[in-house]
Amino acid sequence: AQTVTQSQPEMSVQEAETVTLSCTYDTSESDYYLFWYKQPPSRQMILVIRQEAYKQQNATENRFSVNFQKAAKSFSLKISDSQLGDAAMYFCAYRSALFGAQKLVFGQGTRLTINP
Amino acid sequence: GAGVSQSPSNKVTEKGKDVELRCDPISGHTALYWYRQSLGQGLEFLIYFQGNSAPDKSGLPSDRFSAERTGGSVSTLTIQRTQQEDSAVYLCASSLGPLSSYEQYFGPGTRLTVT
Numbered sequence: 356a357q358t359v360t361q362s363q364p365e366m367s368v369q370e371a372e373t374v375t376l377s378c379t380y381d382t383s384e385s386d387y388y389l390f391w392y393k394q395p396p397s398r399q400m401i402l403v404i405r406q407e408a409y410k411q412q413n414a415t416e417n418r419f420s421v422n423f424q425k426a427a428k429s430f431s432l433k434i435s436d437s438q439l440g441d442a443a444m445y446f447c448a449y450r451s452a453l454f455g456a457q458k459l460v461f462g463q464g465t466r467l468t469i470n471p
Numbered sequence: 472g473a474g475v476s477q478s479p480s481n482k483v484t485e486k487g488k489d490v491e492l493r494c495d496p497i498s499g500h501t502a503l504y505w506y507r508q509s510l511g512q513g514l515e516f517l518i519y520f521q522g523n524s525a526p527d528k529s530g531l532p533s534d535r536f537s538a539e540r541t542g543g544s545v546s547t548l549t550i551q552r553t554q555q556e557d558s559a560v561y562l563c564a565s566s567l568g569p570l571s572s573y574e575q576y577f578g579p580g581t582r583l584t585v586t
Contacts, residue, residue, distance in 0.1 A: 387571075388571060388572070392577075397579060398560060398562075398579050398580040398582075399577055399578065399579045399580070400562065400564075400577035401577075402574055402575075405574075407572075446514065450571055451571065452571045452572075453571070454569065454570070454571070455527075455569065456571065457502065457504065457519045457521070457527065457569065457571070458504065458516035458519060458527075458530065459504075459506075459514075459516065459575060460516070461513060461514035461515075462513075463513045464513070464514075
């Protein structure tokens with residue numbers, strides 16, 4: 356079974372600074388998807404960024420980028436120019452690319468605090 | 472367009488009572504998922520529906536949990552004889568179809584408190 360580990364229960368950063376959230380995963384599969392989700396106090400999970408395992412290029416979405424190291428099974432999220440609205444729980448998630456393997460497997464989450 | 476909606480937003484129930492949680496997926500989405508978010512277990516998959524296929528119930532924690540999806544749209548998660556360990560946020564998500572490349576869109580969840 357696949358597992359996802361987030362080793363940082365809490366992180367804090369000064370507004371406008373850069374922060375990196377860590378995620379490692381374990382799988383025997385070669386094709387899969389990795390995601391970072393944001394969960395603000397409203398509870399609604401919002402997709403921040405996704406990475407296809409077959410792509411070597413790291414995904415970027417505006418201020419959000421990932422460092423995907425397939426051999427090391429590492430998938431970190433970098434948030435540049437942190438803003439107060441970035442404060443939330445962040446979850447790393449894995450999804451198999453096998454047809455029918457639909458569930459997301461989540462890490463335990465990292466609570467990010469932005470200091471003004 | 473409208474996103475995934477869930478009701479009620481919050482539910483408080485007494486131990487031993489049955490509860491029903493509702494999920495309205497995004498129109499046109501054939502895949503629907505239920506997850507549970509609790510302090511002790513984190514976020515865990517419960518059940519997956521795809522069209523008219525038999526659901527994947529592999530994540531349901533006990534036979535007190537069941538779910539149905541009527542007409543390929545609205546889904547109801549039922550918990551019978553609730554226990555305190557059932558207290559959690561229950562999240563519903565939907566996606567366009569069964570492909571793993573399709574994004575799962577989440578609802579705001581139902582917070583269940585069992586007293």
